[in-house]
Amino acid sequence: KQEVTQIPAALSVPEGENLVLNCSFTDSAIYNLQWFRQDPGKGLTSLLLIQSSQREQTSGRLNASLDKSSGRSTLYIAASQPGDSATYLCAGAYNTDKLIFGTGTRLQVFP
């Protein structure tokens, strides 16, 4: 069964810290992995998409990596800001392109 898990479930850090969010998937036959941000009760904002042939993607202060052999992806956030506070979800696409979501990491960045 294809499963995606995320640790930690919650994270609270002071402003300015660099932080890493982890995503693990059970099936290495992943086609792509997408990272999302979700504010409470709101929609999903796509942050980064990594295709299976890629190792990492960068957008501004965000960097996501993908290691298929170990079944892991990480989202690195540099110089965190209070506005980064949200839930971060990773989702993998396998032999069909439906996304299988992780349970999310709830991030709080305090001033």
Add this chain to the structure above:
Amino acid sequence: AAGVIQSPRHLIKEKRETATLKCYPIPRHDTVYWYQQGPGQDPQFLISFYEKMQSDKGSIPDRFSAQQFSDYHSELNMSSLELGDSALYFCASSPNGSYNEQFFGPGTRLTVL
């Protein structure tokens, strides 16, 4: 830039009623996905369409049906609503079929009383 549009944004229904949720994909996106997110849960895939044909089906109850129209918008029809159907329903779209980035709409919050 144009985003995925969903309507209505909020919907309140009684048990056993029906509901229709609408999704308008980003222009030139031909693939639409529906997801359900229960309270405190991660989104679960329901169903998807590519070029107006059903392309994949997930954990969608038999009481639900969906279709994609010639202008690529999609509708999710929900009948005999149950309390457990209360959730956020997201529509996402992507271009050119499989394995492209999925862009999500703001969601429709359905409350069943």
